[in-house]
Amino acid sequence: MNERQFGARLTTDGACFRLWAPAAKRVDLLLDRPHAMQRGEDGWFSADIAGVKAGARYNFRIDDEIDVPDPASAFQPDDIKGPSELIDHGAYRWRAADWRGRPWQDTVLLESHVGTFTPDGTYRAMIERLDHLVATGITALELMPLADFAGSRNWGYDGVLWYAPDGHYGRPDDLKALIDGAHLRGLMVFLDVVYNHFGPEGNYHGRYAPGFFTEAQTPWGSAIDYQVPQVRAFAIDNAVYWLHEYRFDGLRLDAVHAIPQLGEVSMLHDLSRAVGDLAVETGRHIHLVLENDDNIAGVLDAEQDPHRGSYRAQWNDDYHHAWHVLLTGERHGYYSDYAQSPLQDIARALASGFVYQGEPSAHRGGQLRGEPSGTLTPTAFVNFLQNHDQIGNRALGDRLESIAKPMAIEGALAILLLAPMVPMLFMGEEWGSKAPFPFFCDFEGELAEAVRQGRRREFAGAYAEHGADVPDPLESSTAQSAVLDWDSRDSASGCRRLALVRELLTIRREKIMPRLAGAAFGAAHATENGMLTANWRMGDGVMLRLAANLSNDEIPAPEIKPMGIPIWGGEIAGPLPPWSVFWRLDARS
Incomplete structure (x- = not known):
């Protein structure tokens, strides 16, 4: 290398x-x-x-x-x-020296924040919880950004020293021990990286290398100028550094829609090719995932291995937003784009990936958003019901478990975890944790006050009823409130939810994963009374079929008897109960 x-x-x-x-x-x-x-x-x-x-x-x-x-x-x-x-970096002695990763089709993600995953908030403390992930059926641990940030607590998206894992979680060898321990258990480890901006405190690039930045602005600071060769190399070297020196199995690139894609060949393309070269050189499975609000299907190719300019998958915000509206009835902000027919939007996401594939977004002032995505394989999409953003950007950082019916959440999980798209859970979601995950940071002086006041202004509208209850992001108690409530895993409701998730992920491992390579989208339909049906042709030619009642009322059974062998939900022998889900595998075309 x-x-x-x-x-x-x-x-x-x-x-x-x-x-x-x-x-x-x-x-x-x-x-x-x-x-x-x-x-x-x-x-x-x-x-x-x-x-x-x-x-x-x-x-x-x-x-x-x-x-x-x-x-x-x-x-x-x-x-x-x-x-x-x-x-x-050469001094660490890897125990899982022969680890070469896992195919993308094996991926079941759990997003986590090192500082709040355990009471100790360290890399080493996370190792003690890895066996829980394996027993649950999780195959990939995804860490929120680690690049060194100002202060002792932060979500990680304000990093300024991209190559330095934050010292409040431990030393570099401690991070390697976490990754090594995961690999010994068959777990992949992904890292969230931020290449669209630098954090606001401790960024000195503008003093000695102003060429790092353009005049354009992102919502979080000055945009980075990747037309400058040295700046482009800085990001690409960083990506390869995390994958090589720490042996991460993949990266999730944050908000790439905020990266100016100037020049004949984009930085994202060059980064993908460099990672592909590393995969060839090391013989490893390495995976790149995007967050891209623009829904650009053309950069996605789940089955290009190694990477040669494309990305394995994208976080599918459309899928989340439509489900959130259906489960909670909330329609403010970007949820307004899904308020008219959330069930129809879920059907479209199941049938072809994105909901917005070139249609105008009212929330974005009529701007056309997205590209057609139905020709992609389903594994080009990472689907989820919760993540750090969608919890933490709420006024109180409250989880779905606090605002939706458990029966409805369980129906949504039965679809998320068995559909051929790659599923992702947020830490604790597997047992229905209600621990909040509010936004928190540890800035000082004028910057701290600006963040505090900005947070208050953000929730002056739709969340005005919370008033002074909105947590102060600068208070240490706010970060402390986000520490995962592991004890609730052993409660009656926690045991029940965890058993459900484990059962679903066992079915996924045995019945779905072996068929995902070469899978293709099929069709999906939703009716006004809450009936949802969908199908996909799996890589071995078998049809995966879904039927569900996503409503609070019982609905009549389908007139046409579903075909195939039940793998979840049993036979449909009469009216469908509220929030019931049925999965089948059918060898007939």
Whole structure:
């Protein structure tokens, strides 16, 4: 594998330090003493220092004015404003040395936040819970972003040092131990990465490398200019770094619709190809997933292996939004686009992926949204009923379990977990946790107050009834309230829900997963009384058929007797009870 362009690295007799700082006139490496760095071509500064060992701490001094950490720091023991630490990644001894990953069709995701997954909030503490995931039927643990952020608590989307896993969760070897432990149990581990902006505190790029940014703005800060070769390399090297040095099995790229896709070849295309090269070189299954509000079907190809410019799948917000409206009746904000006929929207998502495939979005002022997606394989979509955004962006961070009927949620889970799309749960959802997941951060000064007031303004409309009850995102108690309530797993309702999820995922493993390669969309229909039917042709030619009553009332049985062998719900022998779901496999075409 080609050496990374960014970051310090150990050499046979010391270490080499590099910094791209085209706007700087002088850069000094602060180590045991200041060392003047040599300026090379294209704004690169470098210094080779003999005798340096792993564990050494260093900064860069820019023009005798400001000391900054390495933007590609491997670790920040004293948070983002402190010195960077030189890490020897080759020193960790992997126990699951022969792990090569799992095919994408095996994926059942659980999204989690390291800091609130356990009371300790560390990488090491998560290891103790991995056996629970395996027993549940989860095959892939997805971690919210780890790139070092300001303060001691954050969702992770305000990271500023992309190469440094946040030190409040543990050291780099602790993160490797978590991934190693997962691999020993047959679990994949995915990482959420943010390439659309840098966090607002601790970002020094604009001082010594203003070429990182364009004049365009994202909702979270200045857009990044990936037409600049060094900037593009910084992101691509970062993606390969997480996958190579930490052996993550895949990445989920956050909000790529906020990345300006300028130039003949996009950064996303180049990143995909670089990851594909790594997969070939290592013989591993590596998976790339997008979040893309624009619903661009053309960048998705679940079965291109290795990656050669495309992405395995996309988080399907359409699927979530339509279900949320159906289950809760909420219609504010972006839910308004699904308010007219949520059941019809669910049917469309089951039949062809996206709900919006080029239609105008009223919520977006009539803007056309999306591309036709029915020719893609169903595994090009990651479907879910909850995730960090959809819980945490509510005023109280309350989960679906607090606002929808348990019977309805269980019906929705019976569809989510057996449909041929890749399912994802949010941590604790497998037992019906009611622990909130409100937005939280740990900024200081004017920035902290701006975030606090912005949160209040955000909920001044649709959620005005909550008033002063909206949690203060800066208070440590807000983050503490989000710690997962593992004890509730053992309650009567928790045991019942967990048993349901385990049973469904056992059926998925035995009956659905072996047939997913080569599966294709079929048809889906919904009626006004709540009846939903759908079918898919699986990779072995068998038809997977769904029939469900997604209403609060009993409805008559279908006039035509369903075909095939029941795998969930039993035979349809009479009227369909409320929120009942029936799955069949049919060898006939």
